[in-house]
Amino acid sequence: RGTGRQDSAQNEVSExxxxxxxxPDVPPHAVITERVGADEALLRLVPRNRxxxxxxxxxxxxxxxxxxxxxxxxxxxxxxEGIIPVIPPLGFDGEGRVxxxxxxxxxxxxxxxxxxxxxxxxxxxxxxxxxFIPHFRAVGYACRxxxxxNTAFRGFGGPQGVVVMExxxxxxxxxxxxxxxxxxxxxxxxxxxxxxxxxxxxxxxLPIVWSEMKRLGEIERRRAEIAAFNKTxxxxxxxxxxFPLKFGISFNIPHMNxxxxxxxxxxxxxxxxxxxxxEMGQGLFIKVAQVVAEVFKVDIDRIRPSATSTAxxxxxxxxxxxxxxxxxxxxxxxxxxxxxxxxxxxxAQHFGVAPEDVAFVDGTVRIARPGSNQVLTxxxxxxxxxxxxxxxxxxxxxxxxxxxxxxxxxxxxxxxxFSFGAAMAEVAIxxxxxxxxxxxxxxxxxxxxxxNPLVDIGQVEGGFVQGMGWxxxxxxxxxxxxxxxxxxxxxxxxPAATDIPSEWHVSLLPRAAQAxxxxxxxxxxxxxxxxxxxxxxxxxxxxxxxxxxxxxxxxHQDVPFDxxxxxxxxxxxxxxxxxxxxxxxxxxDLSAASALPGVTFRERPLASVAAKYDLSLHVxxxxxxxxxxxxxxxxxFEPSTMQRFRDGWLSLLAAAAETxxxxxxxxxxxxxxxxxxxxxxxxxxxxxxPHQTL
Numbered sequence: 001r002g003t004g005r006q007d008s009a010q011n012e013v014s015e016x017x018x019x020x021x022x023x024p025d026v027p028p029h030a031v032i033t034e035r036v037g038a039d040e041a042l043l044r045l046v047p048r049n050r051x052x053x054x055x056x057x058x059x060x061x062x063x064x065x066x067x068x069x070x071x072x073x074x075x076x077x078x079x080x081e082g083i084i085p086v087i088p089p090l091g092f093d094g095e096g097r098v099x100x101x102x103x104x105x106x107x108x109x110x111x112x113x114x115x116x117x118x119x120x121x122x123x124x125x126x127x128x129x130x131x132f133i134p135h136f137r138a139v140g141y142a143c144r145x146x147x148x149x150n151t152a153f154r155g156f157g158g159p160q161g162v163v164v165m166e167x168x169x170x171x172x173x174x175x176x177x178x179x180x181x182x183x184x185x186x187x188x189x190x191x192x193x194x195x196x197x198x199x200x201x202x203x204x205x206l207p208i209v210w211s212e213m214k215r216l217g218e219i220e221r222r223r224a225e226i227a228a229f230n231k232t233x234x235x236x237x238x239x240x241x242x243f244p245l246k247f248g249i250s251f252n253i254p255h256m257n258x259x260x261x262x263x264x265x266x267x268x269x270x271x272x273x274x275x276x277x278x279e280m281g282q283g284l285f286i287k288v289a290q291v292v293a294e295v296f297k298v299d300i301d302r303i304r305p306s307a308t309s310t311a312x313x314x315x316x317x318x319x320x321x322x323x324x325x326x327x328x329x330x331x332x333x334x335x336x337x338x339x340x341x342x343x344x345x346x347x348a349q350h351f352g353v354a355p356e357d358v359a360f361v362d363g364t365v366r367i368a369r370p371g372s373n374q375v376l377t378x379x380x381x382x383x384x385x386x387x388x389x390x391x392x393x394x395x396x397x398x399x400x401x402x403x404x405x406x407x408x409x410x411x412x413x414x415x416x417x418f419s420f421g422a423a424m425a426e427v428a429i430x431x432x433x434x435x436x437x438x439x440x441x442x443x444x445x446x447x448x449x450x451x452n453p454l455v456d457i458g459q460v461e462g463g464f465v466q467g468m469g470w471x472x473x474x475x476x477x478x479x480x481x482x483x484x485x486x487x488x489x490x491x492x493x494x495p496a497a498t499d500i501p502s503e504w505h506v507s508l509l510p511r512a513a514q515a516x517x518x519x520x521x522x523x524x525x526x527x528x529x530x531x532x533x534x535x536x537x538x539x540x541x542x543x544x545x546x547x548x549x550x551x552x553x554x555x556h557q558d559v560p561f562d563x564x565x566x567x568x569x570x571x572x573x574x575x576x577x578x579x580x581x582x583x584x585x586x587x588x589d590l591s592a593a594s595a596l597p598g599v600t601f602r603e604r605p606l607a608s609v610a611a612k613y614d615l616s617l618h619v620x621x622x623x624x625x626x627x628x629x630x631x632x633x634x635x636x637f638e639p640s641t642m643q644r645f646r647d648g649w650l651s652l653l654a655a656a657a658e659t660x661x662x663x664x665x666x667x668x669x670x671x672x673x674x675x676x677x678x679x680x681x682x683x684x685x686x687x688x689x690p691h692q693t694l
Contacts, residue, residue, distance in 0.1 A: 241537025269379025467532025
């Protein structure tokens, strides 16, 4: 247990949690991971719900070193990646339900603050991801470093936030010996439960998305296939990873949730559209154009979107936070609906019918009065309105309802709704080279009643690949002075066409229209990026499988080395990919062997310590005796194995002393059968079958 820590962001003293344990509010069979004790209650120390955002730009190390469990050296290395979650103290019961979490996130802001407060704010509000945590605290820090000023990226802190609980879930599953995916489902939000910042979850789509994704991905069959493959493949290992997502849609800053639009209808029936959203290849213009076309019931080719300009629509909000279609779609709808109502009113007056008798259908306008079924083209009605001096130009405005946020208390309703999704990724890794390949991806995303399914599926696929690069290959590198080295495509690796999963299965959740959203369609910009964390989970599973299989085969290391080689059967090349790192040192004790005529010896201290190998044999010859020292990793070798190794070494020395003229290879150190088996197992010309290597 550490000392008290002054938290200036809240101006109160809070106690660091170096130890956590069960308390009166936790079931007696509760399990605490990472920091185990029995003298304090985690639930007493962690408040019901609290987020803290320290937006003062602080030098690295000023406050972070005071946080419990924060290894400064590790943090300094990890800060290269952006926002860094320190492994948090947590409490959970025997079934795997998370009871409490105390998390800290540190962001590498660079030399200036820039957008770091907003990025950390969203990271904090997504640290819970899809899971209900009764007692929760998350603290975010902005760190000033000697690098360039860092800013936002797709997800705006969301990806870094959701990683925290995924790591927590995996640790809980490992500790309890349960399936991590069962632990995930057990902790999902249910209808009406509140997030740590006080917003109630008003939808039940997540369990539906989760179960349907597992069904579409044939999870049981594939897990059995992967398990069978891993048992017979010594080099390649496969893993299957799943990831659920709950992502809030809206700007965390309420005043940014507004948009404007301008619509003109011309007498030839063409329609000009301008709004505050920026088209950057994500399909925003076509989706907003579809909204306008739906209002007038005309073909999409009548709509002419124009370049975004504040000369036409002023004070535009950024096209960010996945709100482009929501905000600008509604603004355009209001503008188009205003013109449509004017046109209906004029047509009703002109033809002497009630407004409800004027219908826009398939590019035409029908006047349904008794005894008549008159039909006009949309362009003819536009001409008629012009002749009747009816304005065919209108602005539209939209502000997101219900959202509010207290940035000091970090509470409110920052999001209009939540977007849900789930992904399953299958990977193969080469255990000798570390090469990784994504074999298959299954995704089910909640896009509401999608305005344009092709655009949305494209966004899901593109966002996933971008996120896949973020978690597997992209790495920003700086030199010691803070100068960025990965400054161009030649030095910064991003996913290429050959990195795309070999097999794709992407679906949108059916019958999922979102109330209060334009056309019922949900945002689909940023959420798919985070679905790529399924690749991260799959890689973890594949790597864990290597450890698990080797651990099952060799629960102890009292096994002949040749049997280890025979079982794992690596593709071995001299000097490359050793199964174990072995160091042999033969040294002469110069102080004892300095009686050479005309030669003077002087000791010289080494500048560095030799690396620790898996197995080291140090032999010092002082001229009279040989002094031997064996160093080995106890995680790899049992003492009995080392005793046998020592005995073999002594037998070798004795044989060499008895017959100094015989080559070492001819010395009878091992029985003939064991020697033949050892030689056979270590032949380097054996090739690994093609299906077992990438």
